Amino acid sequence: MTRYIVRRLLGMVLLLILVSAVTFLIFNVFPSADPALLRAGRQPTAESIARIREDLGLDRALPVQFGDYIYNVFVHQDFGRSYINNTNVLDQIRQNLPATISLTIGGVLIWMFFGLSVGIISAVKHRTVFDRATIGLSLVAISAPVYWLGLVALYLFAPDFGVFGLGFLGGQGSYTPFSNDPVKWLQSLVLPWCVLATAFAAVYARLLRGSLLDVLNEDYIRTARAKGLSERRVILRHGVRSAITPVVTILGLDIGILLGGAILTETVFNIPGIGRLAYDAILRGDLPIVQGTVLFGAFFIIIMNLIVDILYAFLDPRVRY
Amino acid sequence: MSRSLWKTLLALVAAVAVLALGACGGDDDESSDQGGTPAQSAGGGNVTEKLFAGTAAENRANPTKGGKKGGTFTILSAGDVDYMDPGKTYYSYAIGVQQAINRGLYGYLPGDTSKPVADLAEGDPEIAEDGKTVTVKIKKGATFSKPVSREITSKDFKYAIERAFTSNVSNGYAGIYFRDLVGAPKEPGKYKEIPGIETPDDNTIVFKLTKGTGAALAGALSMPISVPVPKEFAQKYDKESPSTYGEGHAVYSGPYMVESDASGKATGYVAGKSIHLIRNPDYKNVDDFRPAYFDEIKILAGNEDNSVATRRILSGESMGTGDIEPPASQLKRLLQSNKPELSAVPGGGWRMIALNTSIPPFDDINVRKAVIAGFNRNAARQQRGGEALGPIAQHFIPPGMAGFDESNGINGWADQEDWMANPAGDRKLSAEYFKKAGMASGKYEGDAQLLIVGDGAEPDKSVSQITEQQLNEMGFKTKLRLVERSTMFTKFCGVPKEKVNVCPSVGWLQDFADPQTMIDPTFNGDNILQVGNNNWPQLNVPAVNEKINQSKLVVDPAERAKAWADANHAVVDQAPAIPYMWDYQAIIASPNVRGVQNGYSTWWDLNFSSLR
Numbered sequence: 015m016t017r018y019i020v021r022r023l024l025g026m027v028l029l030l031i032l033v034s035a036v037t038f039l040i041f042n043v044f045p046s047a048d049p050a051l052l053r054a055g056r057q058p059t060a061e062s063i064a065r066i067r068e069d070l071g072l073d074r075a076l077p078v079q080f081g082d083y084i085y086n087v088f089v090h091q092d093f094g095r096s097y098i099n100n101t102n103v104l105d106q107i108r109q110n111l112p113a114t115i116s117l118t119i120g121g122v123l124i125w126m127f128f129g130l131s132v133g134i135i136s137a138v139k140h141r142t143v144f145d146r147a148t149i150g151l152s153l154v155a156i157s158a159p160v161y162w163l164g165l166v167a168l169y170l171f172a173p174d175f176g177v178f179g180l181g182f183l184g185g186q187g188s189y190t191p192f193s194n195d196p197v198k199w200l201q202s203l204v205l206p207w208c209v210l211a212t213a214f215a216a217v218y219a220r221l222l223r224g225s226l227l228d229v230l231n232e233d234y235i236r237t238a239r240a241k242g243l244s245e246r247r248v249i250l251r252h253g254v255r256s257a258i259t260p261v262v263t264i265l266g267l268d269i270g271i272l273l274g275g276a277i278l279t280e281t282v283f284n285i286p287g288i289g290r291l292a293y294d295a296i297l298r299g300d301l302p303i304v305q306g307t308v309l310f311g312a313f314f315i316i317i318m319n320l321i322v323d324i325l326y327a328f329l330d331p332r333v334r335y
Numbered sequence: 336m337s338r339s340l341w342k343t344l345l346a347l348v349a350a351v352a353v354l355a356l357g358a359c360g361g362d363d364d365e366s367s368d369q370g371g372t373p374a375q376s377a378g379g380g381n382v383t384e385k386l387f388a389g390t391a392a393e394n395r396a397n398p399t400k401g402g403k404k405g406g407t408f409t410i411l412s413a414g415d416v417d418y419m420d421p422g423k424t425y426y427s428y429a430i431g432v433q434q435a436i437n438r439g440l441y442g443y444l445p446g447d448t449s450k451p452v453a454d455l456a457e458g459d460p461e462i463a464e465d466g467k468t469v470t471v472k473i474k475k476g477a478t479f480s481k482p483v484s485r486e487i488t489s490k491d492f493k494y495a496i497e498r499a500f501t502s503n504v505s506n507g508y509a510g511i512y513f514r515d516l517v518g519a520p521k522e523p524g525k526y527k528e529i530p531g532i533e534t535p536d537d538n539t540i541v542f543k544l545t546k547g548t549g550a551a552l553a554g555a556l557s558m559p560i561s562v563p564v565p566k567e568f569a570q571k572y573d574k575e576s577p578s579t580y581g582e583g584h585a586v587y588s589g590p591y592m593v594e595s596d597a598s599g600k601a602t603g604y605v606a607g608k609s610i611h612l613i614r615n616p617d618y619k620n621v622d623d624f625r626p627a628y629f630d631e632i633k634i635l636a637g638n639e640d641n642s643v644a645t646r647r648i649l650s651g652e653s654m655g656t657g658d659i660e661p662p663a664s665q666l667k668r669l670l671q672s673n674k675p676e677l678s679a680v681p682g683g684g685w686r687m688i689a690l691n692t693s694i695p696p697f698d699d700i701n702v703r704k705a706v707i708a709g710f711n712r713n714a715a716r717q718q719r720g721g722e723a724l725g726p727i728a729q730h731f732i733p734p735g736m737a738g739f740d741e742s743n744g745i746n747g748w749a750d751q752e753d754w755m756a757n758p759a760g761d762r763k764l765s766a767e768y769f770k771k772a773g774m775a776s777g778k779y780e781g782d783a784q785l786l787i788v789g790d791g792a793e794p795d796k797s798v799s800q801i802t803e804q805q806l807n808e809m810g811f812k813t814k815l816r817l818v819e820r821s822t823m824f825t826k827f828c829g830v831p832k833e834k835v836n837v838c839p840s841v842g843w844l845q846d847f848a849d850p851q852t853m854i855d856p857t858f859n860g861d862n863i864l865q866v867g868n869n870n871w872p873q874l875n876v877p878a879v880n881e882k883i884n885q886s887k888l889v890v891d892p893a894e895r896a897k898a899w900a901d902a903n904h905a906v907v908d909q910a911p912a913i914p915y916m917w918d919y920q921a922i923i924a925s926p927n928v929r930g931v932q933n934g935y936s937t938w939w940d941l942n943f944s945s946l947r
Contacts, residue, residue, distance in 0.1 A: 046819070046826070047819065047821030047822045047824075047825045047826070048825035048826065051825040051829070051867050052821055052825065054505070054507065054867060055425060055505075055506070055507020055508060056425070056507055056508070056846075056856065056869060057507075057508070057510075057511050057856050057867070058507075058510075058866075058867045059510055059522065060864070060865070060866070061521065061523070062502075062505065062510065062523050063866060063867060065505075065522060065523050066502075066505065069502065069576060069577070099582065099606050100582070101582075101606050101607075106607075109605075165643065168643060169646075174650055174651045175646040175647050175649075175650035175651070185647065186638070186640075186643055186644075186647065187411070187635055187637060281637075281639060282640065284635075284638055284639075286607075286637060290637060294414070297819075299819070
């Protein structure tokens with residue numbers, strides 16, 4: 015197992031360099047804003063542009079720029095500085111990460127609770143009205159774009175202008191860090207959590223339902239029932255444990271992706287997370303910030319994948335590393 | 336399926352279709368935005384000003400009437416200020432913040448952008464007749480905030496301008512308006528004293544120039560570059576590359592300051608997120624025009640959705656818009672239902688569709704005139720909100736600026752230049768000009784494919800598409816390329832070697848209230864740059880260049896306005912672009928706010944607005 019983990023971690027470094035190279039290429043090969051010109055003001059002289067280019071290190075050959083970047087990231091943990099406002103990229107990511115983690119954790123808890131509950135009940139009560147209704151509704155939830163759902167939620171429930179304004183909720187832009195005020199933190203995230211969790215819960219419900227239906231037809235389930243185990247024990251202990259493997263796989267990926275930034279949810283609710291940071295940086299052609307957020311996103315996805323693979327060993331006794 | 340079910344379904348479909356059509360036709364802007372000269376379209380005069388009659392825009396005439404001290408004002412904005420350092424600040428949103436936390440030599444009252452007023456200066460700048468010397472007397476008694484806490488002197492203004500030339504500060508306009516100072520650096524570099532800035536005593540600063548461009552320099556003293564900076568405090572931060580003065584540590588001279596710790600670190604500024612302004616306890620009201628009503632001001636970024644922000648502001652309390660406008664689609668309704676909360680002022684700029692005059696086919700003036708004559712400018716303006724957000728531009732000096740009236744105001748020279756006469760487009764006249772250009776069919780007959788490069792985000796995307804469609808109707812073959820806005824400027828429209836024929840997403844805003852800032856960078860052939868070019872039509876006509884260069888040297892205000900109007904006329908005569916809008920900036924505040932919009936920064940004046 016240890017060797018496997020070390021091998022995966024080494025692979026992760028290579029993958030991060032590759033991801034970084036692709037981001038770097040996208041910004042430098044495809045037409046994008048010239049950061050020196052963006053900084054130079056409205057009527058720049060050739061000299062001032064050259065000076066800024068030199069200050070930003072943009073006068074060096076592309077491979078040298080990229081090599082320096084990778085060296086600084088992996089050796090000094092220096093992700094560079096924003097082209098636009100000169101802020102330290104790592105500091106910016108650190109500042110924005112707690113909001114993204116808060117959003118992700120709450121969202122995951124909500125969608126796992128509803129997704130798994132509905133998925134199990136639908137599978138057990140297969141072809142009942144409940145099953146048809148929840149599966150139908152889940153299709154609606156999956157089809158609703160997050161930004162649309164977010165806006166609808168705000169128009170309906172935002173405490174300041176919602177049609178049915180709920181005073182105990184925080185509205186758009188109300189995010190408060192947990193360390194500042196845990197109650198306000200909770201209030202500010204309830205709506206974003208629900209919006210974020212809606213589509214995910216629907217996907218997970220459908221996934222678990224399908225998987226569980228397959229498992230419930232397996233011979234060992236019949237055997238378990240024949241042994242006289244309670245239906246609850248058969249479903250939860252034997253059925254769900256096997257059926258949940260694909261859910262865990264996708265959960266790992268989803269958490270990794272969200273930790274890399276839930277751009278739409280963070281933008282609609284004005285939550286200062288990694289997604290918003292990346293979104294603003296893309297709009298402003300701020301390569302160091304974009305590269306930093308992409309690297310962090312890739313890092314989380316790879317780490318979560320690794321955790322999922324390790325979890326497999328516990329969930330499925332047949333898996334060995 | 337049963338017949339009754341079919342009927343029900345059909346009825347539902349019909350109902351949805353009716354609702355959808357109703358929604359599409361709900362906004363009747365288009366119908367009221369057609370035909371005639373700009374004046375005729377609204378029965379004469381400025382149509383936008385008429386629409387905003389009775390709104391909070393009228394508070395500008397008497398900005399202190401009914402103002403009350405106290406309370407917290409919250410600004411919802413989409414993005415952050417460009418810089419917090421007054422030596423770098425360039426864009427109007429950040430200038431609005433600077434006006435509250437700092438005092439420069441000159442500033443603007445909310446209701447008059449035609450001429451700056453003395454702020455820390457004692458009176459108007461004295462400009463020598465030859466335009467080579469500008470002298471400014473400075474008020475006594477104003478002080479910096481902690482930890483500097485000393486009286487402001489002329490040396491603080493001198494250092495502020497000198498540091499702007501350093502590569503660590505890299506001010507965006509010092510090299511334009513201050514470059515003729517004796518001994519001014521030719522390129523950004525290390526800090527050095529500029530011999531052309533003299534401080535004979537603590538309350539006098541004298542600018543000596545190599546050319547007679549003192550009028551422009553005097554005008555630029557109303558920009559944040561003239562905010563005093565104490566050398567003994569700032570030079571430590573100015574040595575960093577780039578300087579961290581402003582964003583990190585700073586001191587303030589205005590009635591407000593960014594919340595700071597004892598060392599002067601701006602703890603109330605979180606880049607990209609928020610700015611927290613509090614009262615400056617060291618502020619001394621030395622003959623200041625700012626009433627500064629609010630006790631506290633919070634500026635919150637990240638409100639990209641202007642529709643949600645508008646709802647929050649209108650249904651909430653003590654809030655206002657920052658760098659966002661209420662959605663154009665809602666303006667007409669807001670003008671009916673929320674007049675006291677709404678305001679608009681001329682944005683001090685114009686929008687145009689630039690035609691590249693340096694390469695075929697627009698190197699032929701008759702082809703350019705044909706295109707302008709046949710172009711439906713109303714349609715382009717409609718994409719940006721129609722007449723509520725600005726009248727059709729007839730020339731290049733915007734309303735409210737010296738030289739506008741001298742350029743025949745809202746109508747320009749439409750009576751002399753027939754290709755500018757009909758904003759709805761006149762295809763017959765267009766055909767005549769095509770014939771003059773040797774195209775007997777009355778349409779463009781060449782084979783060349785025009786490259787159009789526009790901003791891929793709305794509403795510019797729609798303007799670009801409309802441009803392409805109309806050019807196609809006039810016989811042009813086109814290739815439209817939509818890119819991100821900054822890419823459009825830095826890789827295409829601002830780079831002459833890219834040979835872009837048409838740039839439909841360009842516009843220009845004043846630096847300060849002087850027509851030079853509107854005409855010189857954008858139409859003077861001497862200012863065509865190989866990168867970062869702002870003369871998008873690449874107009875390079877010696878006679879026009881000469882007129883512009885001569886206008887720069889005129890010192891007397893009245894003569895200067897006339898000179899620039901003449902230069903403006905010379906530019907319009909060359910038909911280098913399709914001007915389609917003088918932008919107005921519409922903003923909104925909560926019902927309990929007595930908002931006063933500043934005509935220079937174009938957003939709520941933080942010094943004059945108050946709670947009701």
